[in-house]
Amino acid sequence: MKKFKLIAINLILIIGAILILLPFVWMVSTALKTEAEIGMWPPTIIPKEPILSNFINGWTTLPFTRFFINTVIYCIGAVAIGGLFMPMVGYTLAKFKFKGRSWTFLIVIITMMIPAQVLIIPEFLLIKNLGLVNNYFGYILPEVVNGFGIFLMRQFFMTIPDEIIEAARIDGSSEIRIFFKIILPVSRPAITALIIFIILYRWNDMIWPLINTTSNTMYTLPVGIASFTGVQYGIVWNNLMAVSTIIAIPMIILFVIFQRYIISGITLTQLK
Amino acid sequence: MGLILKIMKIKRVNLLYFLIPGLILLLLFVIVPILYSFYISFTEFKSGSFIFNGFDNYIKLLKNKVFWISIGNTFYYTVGVIVPSVTISLFIAISLNRKGWGYTTLRTIYFLPVAVSEAVAAAIWVSVLNPEVGMANYFLEILHLPKIGWYADYNWVMPTLIMVTLWKNVGYYMIIFLAGLQTIPPYYEEAAKIDGANNWHIFRNITLPLLKPSLFFVYITSILFSFKVFTWIYVMTQGGPGYSSMLTVFYIYREGFKKFQFGYASATSVVLFLILLVFIIIQLKYFKMFETKDYR
Numbered sequence: 001m002k003k004f005k006l007i008a009i010n011l012i013l014i015i016g017a018i019l020i021l022l023p024f025v026w027m028v029s030t031a032l033k034t035e036a037e038i039g040m041w042p043p044t045i046i047p048k049e050p051i052l053s054n055f056i057n058g059w060t061t062l063p064f065t066r067f068f069i070n071t072v073i074y075c076i077g078a079v080a081i082g083g084l085f086m087p088m089v090g091y092t093l094a095k096f097k098f099k100g101r102s103w104t105f106l107i108v109i110i111t112m113m114i115p116a117q118v119l120i121i122p123e124f125l126l127i128k129n130l131g132l133v134n135n136y137f138g139y140i141l142p143e144v145v146n147g148f149g150i151f152l153m154r155q156f157f158m159t160i161p162d163e164i165i166e167a168a169r170i171d172g173s174s175e176i177r178i179f180f181k182i183i184l185p186v187s188r189p190a191i192t193a194l195i196i197f198i199i200l201y202r203w204n205d206m207i208w209p210l211i212n213t214t215s216n217t218m219y220t221l222p223v224g225i226a227s228f229t230g231v232q233y234g235i236v237w238n239n240l241m242a243v244s245t246i247i248a249i250p251m252i253i254l255f256v257i258f259q260r261y262i263i264s265g266i267t268l269t270q271l272k
Numbered sequence: 273m274g275l276i277l278k279i280m281k282i283k284r285v286n287l288l289y290f291l292i293p294g295l296i297l298l299l300l301f302v303i304v305p306i307l308y309s310f311y312i313s314f315t316e317f318k319s320g321s322f323i324f325n326g327f328d329n330y331i332k333l334l335k336n337k338v339f340w341i342s343i344g345n346t347f348y349y350t351v352g353v354i355v356p357s358v359t360i361s362l363f364i365a366i367s368l369n370r371k372g373w374g375y376t377t378l379r380t381i382y383f384l385p386v387a388v389s390e391a392v393a394a395a396i397w398v399s400v401l402n403p404e405v406g407m408a409n410y411f412l413e414i415l416h417l418p419k420i421g422w423y424a425d426y427n428w429v430m431p432t433l434i435m436v437t438l439w440k441n442v443g444y445y446m447i448i449f450l451a452g453l454q455t456i457p458p459y460y461e462e463a464a465k466i467d468g469a470n471n472w473h474i475f476r477n478i479t480l481p482l483l484k485p486s487l488f489f490v491y492i493t494s495i496l497f498s499f500k501v502f503t504w505i506y507v508m509t510q511g512g513p514g515y516s517s518m519l520t521v522f523y524i525y526r527e528g529f530k531k532f533q534f535g536y537a538s539a540t541s542v543v544l545f546l547i548l549l550v551f552i553i554i555q556l557k558y559f560k561m562f563e564t565k566d567y568r
Contacts (some may be wrong), residue, residue: 009389016384017381020381020382027396066417107298117521118545121309121312126301145302150298164562204391207396221392227392240395241399255386255387267448
């Protein structure tokens, strides 16, 4: 009876895994099909005459290489600025006493609860007034320092014993030296988690690049994909799926390689 | 500079370098916009300037049918996503919390959709669910079931959006639950078994209470995710057919950036934020209420 139950559960898990994988199979299969084969009913899962030209056609329909570079700049910029300043603020909130600390922390908590998407209007007006529309900084700066990241860092730095810092001070190290040479090296898992969190957010994000751009040379990959599908009629399916494959596969490979770090990163984000 | 130090009673000058850049960015790009959106929500945007118009936007908003449809849809979506995401990902996590290459492979597979950006995932699903030539309807045909219009059908569009969201997020929540399960010492379960507890008792009285932090985290995350959902709607439906998949963030986007009613759209943001706040406070209370015995 017990064995039967285990088999049943494993069967459900395998069926679930197949359901997770099928859309990817369909993506690759469609990317290899000819225009004529896509219109056929019943559809084929393994293409009869696979072609590779969709990959080139799709990628060049819109300047996707440019979109890719934009997305990378967007992620790197956010990691560079947020990945430095959020730990700094978190560290100060965790390890220093100063007037207004609890107020600062309260504000951080409140901003954590507000989804960025609610702020698209005022942020857009701000970006516009700063003259940053169609500018990389216009993409990067909104939410680059956010409540969640500061909170995450603060919670982590709270777990570091004060003695380490005190000992370094007695040795005569400056505060900046203590932070960069002692605190950051022991915080590698937390910093990794923060960086993964930033990249996941920026990689997925569509709303900022969408409203901050008026020319398609500043699009990111998600916006590029969206403008491919935006017109529901006359989507060139095989080209769209070819582009999706080109974008998805390297990311999937990276995820599988770095799975261990990503998982420990996600795990750390729930430290309360 | 000296004055600021004196006011804040900071002894070490260096501290300022740590706090200030981050706080300025937080202030300028998060807190100022929050306050600014309150201000704009009481104005009307006309020929390039903001004219104060009191509560007009709010009155207009509360009378608007589409706004209420969007709120209703957002709730439908949120509840529709939370309940299955928690149960399914918890089930997967508990079942996969074993050693062996088979289970490792399955964990990787369930985690794969997290790697794909939402826009790409939405594009894939538009193709899979295409009512005329998509794979989904082909499988329904094989199973002798009637074809479905999916995202193009008034009645099916919301379940479709919930389904694709689950596909994308279940792996993420699974990881959180797996991490929570790792913190439960195995001898708890063994001790309970010796006392004659069955699987359900173990789950109900040991696993579930000890998983509460993870459960709470998943609840809050999925509420926040659901309230801000945008990409699925933008790529798959544009709020249609009709207003059947109009969710509030998409509504804000449409009113703000397609119709340039910045004041009205900001009022919508403020109302959405207030609703979200109430939601989270209720959740906090609910979870406190269920804080039963200490099992340690």
